[in-house]
Amino acid sequence: MVFCAGMKKAGWLGWVAIVLAGAGTAAAAPVRARHSEAELTAEQAAIRAGETVWLALAIRLDPGWHTYWLNPGDSGMAPRLAWSLPEGFSAGALAAPPPARFESEGLVSLGYGERVVFLVPITAPAGWGGGPATVGLKATWLVCSDLCLPESATFSLELNGAAAAAPEGLFAEARARLPLPPDGWTLRALRRGREVHVSVEPPAGSGAESPMVFFPARADEFTYDTATVPQQGPALRLQISPLAETFPEKLMGVLVAHGTALALDIPIETPVEAEGVVP
Amino acid sequence: MKGCARTAVILMVVGLALIVWAEISPDGAAPDFTLPGIDGVPHSLSSARGKYVVLEWFNYDCPFVRKHYGGGNMQALQKKYTEAGAVWFSICSSAPGKQGHYPAEKMAELAKQRNVASTAVLLDPDGRVGRLYGAKTTPHIFIIDPEGKLIYQGAVDSVPSADPADITSAVNYVRAALDAALAGQPVEKKVTAPYGCSVKY
Numbered sequence: 080m081v082f083c084a085g086m087k088k089a090g091w092l093g094w095v096a097i098v099l100a101g102a103g104t105a106a107a108a109p110v111r112a113r114h115s116e117a118e119l120t121a122e123q124a125a126i127r128a129g130e131t132v133w134l135a136l137a138i139r140l141d142p143g144w145h146t147y148w149l150n151p152g153d154s155g156m157a158p159r160l161a162w163s164l165p166e167g168f169s170a171g172a173l174a175a176p177p178p179a180r181f182e183s184e185g186l187v188s189l190g191y192g193e194r195v196v197f198l199v200p201i202t203a204p205a206g207w208g209g210g211p212a213t214v215g216l217k218a219t220w221l222v223c224s225d226l227c228l229p230e231s232a233t234f235s236l237e238l239n240g241a242a243a244a245a246p247e248g249l250f251a252e253a254r255a256r257l258p259l260p261p262d263g264w265t266l267r268a269l270r271r272g273r274e275v276h277v278s279v280e281p282p283a284g285s286g287a288e289s290p291m292v293f294f295p296a297r298a299d300e301f302t303y304d305t306a307t308v309p310q311q312g313p314a315l316r317l318q319i320s321p322l323a324e325t326f327p328e329k330l331m332g333v334l335v336a337h338g339t340a341l342a343l344d345i346p347i348e349t350p351v352e353a354e355g356v357v358p
Numbered sequence: 359m360k361g362c363a364r365t366a367v368i369l370m371v372v373g374l375a376l377i378v379w380a381e382i383s384p385d386g387a388a389p390d391f392t393l394p395g396i397d398g399v400p401h402s403l404s405s406a407r408g409k410y411v412v413l414e415w416f417n418y419d420c421p422f423v424r425k426h427y428g429g430g431n432m433q434a435l436q437k438k439y440t441e442a443g444a445v446w447f448s449i450c451s452s453a454p455g456k457q458g459h460y461p462a463e464k465m466a467e468l469a470k471q472r473n474v475a476s477t478a479v480l481l482d483p484d485g486r487v488g489r490l491y492g493a494k495t496t497p498h499i500f501i502i503d504p505e506g507k508l509i510y511q512g513a514v515d516s517v518p519s520a521d522p523a524d525i526t527s528a529v530n531y532v533r534a535a536l537d538a539a540l541a542g543q544p545v546e547k548k549v550t551a552p553y554g555c556s557v558k559y
Binding site: 151154159183221228229322323324 | 485511551557
């Protein structure tokens with residue numbers, strides 16, 4: 080209802096914005112694949128030497144299909160991006176919202192149903208002379224329901240052309256979903272036998288306590304029965320996967336706690352009494 | 359009768375308990391199994407003791423399996439290492455009604471079309487052996503040494519895509535593990551993250 084009211088209020092101005100975005104070159108037209116649709120949009124239509132422009136890759140899934148997070152889980156595939164950029168330009172890492180957990184026959188997948196928006200920064204070199212800049216991208220993503228199919232789309236996006244700005248709200252909403260650095264949080268990861276215990280203390284004024292869940296950045300470090308499953312706080316217990324060849328030194332991944340998604344990259348401390356314990 | 363019913367229940371429970379989901383630690387013992395082959399003959403791991411054994415989970419309808427079969431990458435590996443004395447079992451754990459499941463005769467036809475060069479193509483429709491090994495994806499590879507110890511488990515290669523064009527630029531983990539093992543060297547990467555379709559249990 081709120082959305083409907085908002086649309087009504089936006090009225091004809093909203094429609095003009097949509098038409099402009101379609102006509103401009105800073106948004107490549109949506110590409111329909113077999114069970115999903117993808118769209119590439121630039122946050123700003125212009126880029127100058129040394130500047131960074133963020134792009135949004137939005138993937139909409141058909142009902143019943145899902146695609147994958149950066150660590151896809153037991154099976155699946157992370158999205159793959161092949162760029163074709165003007166000389167000296169660079170593309171950064173794909174920023175992804177926290178995934179959902181899909182379980183089937185004991186196998187855990189991490190990814191997204193319905194819709195996901197990934198963000199990625201494109202940077203122009205410092206000494207760049209300017210002018211039109213064509214950003215080419217071939218994106219490949221896997222969609223699965225009972226079956227799995229790789230989908231792909233090729234985009235060409237012209238910056239510094241006669242382009243409209245990105246649709247309002249797209250980047251703000253996508254950014255609001257991304258994991259934040261855990262500034263102000265007190266987090267400790269302690270090794271306990273074949274487990275890692277994570278204590279979590281939010282900064283003052285954080286949202287109410289809710290079950291916490293950790294999504295590991297890498298495969299085969301933690302069991303998906305402990306990682307990826309919500310646990311009641313204030314501490315999280317993660318079990319080392321039998322497939323882990325060595326005890327992980329760092330806790331890397333996304334922690335969702337108190338309604339906030341945090342990007343974790345913290346050392347796993349070995350308590351003195353546990354030293355020398357062979358994992 | 360009462361005792362008989364109880365025994366039946368116990369047997370059922372034991373039967374269920376045998377369908378276990380397992381993950382085997384690096385250097386862990388590879389559990390024995392016997393599965394019917396598309397050749398109509400049962401094949402067991404223990405009969406291959408003394409040789410290197412490759413277990414390859416497949417589903418011919420999975421795009422990641424097609425990636426490795428379409429251009430003959432998987433068949434070349436099968437041929438090379440069976441000629442080097444290894445035993446190669448290709449295993450399908452797709453359940454009846456799910457993607458990739460075919461009756462033995464049809465599977466034999468599909469394997470022939472693909473010039474599959476494994477020692478045997480085995481059928482695991484109840485997923486018992488797949489779960490015993492923790493086979494998650496197709497493809498998913500397990501390599502066992504002549505003493506029955508697991509020396510590798512994971513992906514075919516280092517580029518997790520369904521695009522055959524990526525095969526040449528990828529590091530082939532199966533080749534790396536078998537070449538090292540056959541030369542008497544330790545296997546460098548014993549576990550990698552497998553990629554592909556989920557096994558259709």
